[in-house]
Amino acid sequence: MLFGALEAGGTKMVLAVLDENQRMISHEQVPTLTPEDTMPRMIGYFKGFSLSALGIGCFGPLDLNPASPAFGSITATPKLAWRNFPLLSEFRKALRIPAAIDTDVNGAALAEARLGAAKDVNSCVYATVGTGVGAGLVIDGKPVHGLVHPEMGHILITPDESDPSPMGFCPYHRHCLEGMAAGPALEKRWGAPGKQLPIDHPAWELESGYLAQFCYDAMLSFSPEKIILGGGVMQQKLLFPKIREKTAALLNGYVAHPCVEEGLANYIVEPGLGTDSGILGAYLLARDALK
Amino acid sequence: MLFGALEAGGTKMVLAVLDENQRMISHEQVPTLTPEDTMPRMIGYFKGFSLSALGIGCFGPLDLNPASPAFGSITATPKLAWRNFPLLSEFRKALRIPAAIDTDVNGAALAEARLGAAKDVNSCVYATVGTGVGAGLVIDGKPVHGLVHPEMGHILITPDESDPSPMGFCPYHRHCLEGMAAGPALEKRWGAPGKQLPIDHPAWELESGYLAQFCYDAMLSFSPEKIILGGGVMQQKLLFPKIREKTAALLNGYVAHPCVEEGLANYIVEPGLGTDSGILGAYLLARDALK
Numbered sequence: 313m314l315f316g317a318l319e320a321g322g323t324k325m326v327l328a329v330l331d332e333n334q335r336m337i338s339h340e341q342v343p344t345l346t347p348e349d350t351m352p353r354m355i356g357y358f359k360g361f362s363l364s365a366l367g368i369g370c371f372g373p374l375d376l377n378p379a380s381p382a383f384g385s386i387t388a389t390p391k392l393a394w395r396n397f398p399l400l401s402e403f404r405k406a407l408r409i410p411a412a413i414d415t416d417v418n419g420a421a422l423a424e425a426r427l428g429a430a431k432d433v434n435s436c437v438y439a440t441v442g443t444g445v446g447a448g449l450v451i452d453g454k455p456v457h458g459l460v461h462p463e464m465g466h467i468l469i470t471p472d473e474s475d476p477s478p479m480g481f482c483p484y485h486r487h488c489l490e491g492m493a494a495g496p497a498l499e500k501r502w503g504a505p506g507k508q509l510p511i512d513h514p515a516w517e518l519e520s521g522y523l524a525q526f527c528y529d530a531m532l533s534f535s536p537e538k539i540i541l542g543g544g545v546m547q548q549k550l551l552f553p554k555i556r557e558k559t560a561a562l563l564n565g566y567v568a569h570p571c572v573e574e575g576l577a578n579y580i581v582e583p584g585l586g587t588d589s590g591i592l593g594a595y596l597l598a599r600d601a602l603k
Numbered sequence: 604m605l606f607g608a609l610e611a612g613g614t615k616m617v618l619a620v621l622d623e624n625q626r627m628i629s630h631e632q633v634p635t636l637t638p639e640d641t642m643p644r645m646i647g648y649f650k651g652f653s654l655s656a657l658g659i660g661c662f663g664p665l666d667l668n669p670a671s672p673a674f675g676s677i678t679a680t681p682k683l684a685w686r687n688f689p690l691l692s693e694f695r696k697a698l699r700i701p702a703a704i705d706t707d708v709n710g711a712a713l714a715e716a717r718l719g720a721a722k723d724v725n726s727c728v729y730a731t732v733g734t735g736v737g738a739g740l741v742i743d744g745k746p747v748h749g750l751v752h753p754e755m756g757h758i759l760i761t762p763d764e765s766d767p768s769p770m771g772f773c774p775y776h777r778h779c780l781e782g783m784a785a786g787p788a789l790e791k792r793w794g795a796p797g798k799q800l801p802i803d804h805p806a807w808e809l810e811s812g813y814l815a816q817f818c819y820d821a822m823l824s825f826s827p828e829k830i831i832l833g834g835g836v837m838q839q840k841l842l843f844p845k846i847r848e849k850t851a852a853l854l855n856g857y858v859a860h861p862c863v864e865e866g867l868a869n870y871i872v873e874p875g876l877g878t879d880s881g882i883l884g885a886y887l888l889a890r891d892a893l894k
Contacts, residue, residue, distance in 0.1 A: 373859065388859045435749045449825060451742055451749070458726045458742070458826030459870075460860055467820045468853070470761045470778065484857045487761065529758045533824045534740060535749030562759070566775045568664065568679045569751055579750075 315602075316363045316407075317594035318354065319416060320344070320370035320399070322391055322443075325354060329361050330595045334427075337361075339591075346393040347402075355406045366403055366411040367597030369419025369590055372446070376414065376457045384413045412601035414448075416440075418455035418462075419593025420583075421448030424540050426596060428584030433537035437530050438589065439464065440543035441523065445490040449534065465490040469525050472518055477501045493522040495545050511550055519545070520554030527555060527580055528562040542583040556580050606893075607654045607698075608885035609645065610707060611635070611661040611690070613682055613734075616645060620652050621886045625718075628652070630882075637684040638693075646697045657694055657702040658888030660710025660881055663737070667705065667748045675704045703892035705739075709746035709753075710884025711874075712739030715831050717887060719875030724828035728821050729880065730755065731834035732814065736781040740825065756781040760816050763809055768792045784813040786836050802841055811842050815849030818871055822850075822858060833874040847871050 314337065319326040321344060328339040338361070342353050358366065371389065375382040384400025400413040414422070421438035430436035430450070439447035445465035449456040456462060466488040471478035475492075481500050482491025491497055498506045502515050509515045527539050541555070556576040563572060571579040583589050605628065610617040612635060619630040629652070633644050649657065662680065666673040675691025691704040705713070712729035721727035721741070730738035736756035740747040747753060757779040762769035766783075772791050773782025782788055789797045793806050800806045818830050832846070847867040854863060862870040874880050 388857075435747075451747060452745070454743070456726075456742060456825055459822065459828045459862070460826050460858055462826050463823045463858065465823075466857060467823050468761055468816055470759055484855045485853070525759055529820065530824070531750065532754045532756075532758050533821070534747055535751050535753050537750045562776070564775045566679075566757060567751055567754065571750070 313364050314361050315595055315598040316358045316361065316366040317591050317598060318366065318368045319590040319594050320368060321416065322371050325350060326591055327354060327357050328591050328595070329363065334595065347397050351402060355403070358407055363407065363409055365409055365598040365602040366407060367594040367601060368399065368403070368411065368413040369416040369594040369597065370399060370413060372415045373460060373463065374413065374415055376461050410601040412597040414455050414597055415446070415461050416590055417446040417448035419448065419597055420542070420589035421450045422455050422596050423585055423589045423593035424583055425450040425453065427592060428589060429540050429581050430538040431584070435536050436538040436540055437536040438540045438542065438583070439526065441493060441541060441545040442495055442543035445494050449536070464526070467526065467529060469522050472521055474514065475518055489522065489526055493519055498545065506545055506548060516548065516550060516554065520551050521558050523551065523555045524558035524562060527559040531567060539580045540583050541580065542589065546582070552580065552582070604655050605652050606886055606889040607649045607652065607657040608882050608889060609657065609659045610881040610885050611659060612707065613662050616641060617882055618645060618648050619882050620654065625886065638688050642693060646694070649698055654698065654700055656700055656889040656893040657698060658885040658890070658892060659690065659694065659702065659704040660707040660885040660888065661690060661704060663706045664751060664754065665704065665706055667752055701892040703888040705746050705888055706737070706752050707881055708737040708739035710739065710888055711833070711880035712741045713746050713887050714876055714880045714883035715874055716741040716744065718883060719880060720831050720872050721829040722875070726827050727829040727831060728827045729831045729833065729874070730817065732784060732832060732836040733786055733834035736785050740827070758817065758820060760813050763812055765805065766809055780813065780817055784810055789836065797836055797839060807839065807841060807845065810836070811845035812849050814842065814846045815853060818846060818850040819853040830871045831874050832871065833880060837873070843871065843873070
């Protein structure tokens, strides 16, 4: 039995086919241009296999309300060619197989919850810190949607006094997490990309402080059993111990739990699936679509 | 069939007995003194009925991990006489009936979700703004626990430039929600309790701004389908339109949903059960304990 998986990103589409044992049979990349260009190429790829179901993890925001006429569409994205594009229904029409969609980060959170860093617990938040900041939330094995879906990249962060750009760089919000801590914010604030900043650069104290605010707020807001941080910026591994230390300092003994006493080393962690969380999340969505 | 309900607060214990049709048969109040004094009085009251189960909504923090030896205990409370008190197991031992416990605010959120302001949707957050700030979270009909349980009263709030007490008054955290917006914070900041402040006092602009930050962060963090605000401070009804307006301003068009376009009037709401959310939550916990 074969399952199609699509990790739909703003720059590239990652497509894969996996069997029921989670073995990757094939994978492919397609640049994200316009739907007119990109959809036929993706549909053509998936039609080359006898798929039982398709799962899609897609950049947001998405309409995930099953009762909505626009269910499965991309909504208010700045990627104008894709705005209001009915991604799920176009695939269903073309492939005529069960198909499911969720945000890319909810997909990745689902994969980490079932197969990765959070497989031994019942809830987790997965955040990616890269070109943007996004986070997915899984509780009791299910991605959380609610009114729309979590957009934790835009929660408010209190600027540090030492920040030369205390308002951040989000076009929508003053000092939201993405505007303060995404890769482009780092680069705009310091005039160079994170990769080029030395490990003792003040950028990393600020960055870890802002991500600690995120971890703290997540813990207090919905008490995940694991916080998983991935994405390009988190390749700077020195961030992890700094984030743990600053999160513990913010908690200041208020949340009593062994994982806090242990210094959060097993609580604020790297993805267990490396960079595969996204595509494996799409695969799990496909499997669930068949149920 | 009769169910016992206990809303355990730091000042008073509210006890009630309801039948399977949610009719209140009896209710009673007992001051919260020490366990030695208060427990026998509560046990005596409940023993006067032939109860099928007991539900408890209690001030936190609580140990809600069913695998923990301290499951159902109060943990790091500043109410020293009750610290580490095994509330649930003491009631189970004394009454020998099924019993369940959750935080007071998770109980209230459950009642609002099943019977109150959120009964037509699948998720909600219920926050009480009074002596402290607490919030409970229900997703798909179930209160969220996770690592410990939500403690949303302590999420970080960005102080307003006009705030004469920008660090707030929480002994644990600088500028957390409770330290900035609970009743005692209002009183310390302005030298008079909220009740005595005129409706055009700057206190209300600040207060509504801080509660709007809470609503905004909740929407972006886990996307509840309804935000319910109760508690003593929210008796100041002029807060509701201000909070809605400021939340919409913070969103700045980023979350596209009809309820935002409608001005959040049906989204950020008063409790549907008035001041009964807490005791009805305990009743629902009792009913669930029997299942």
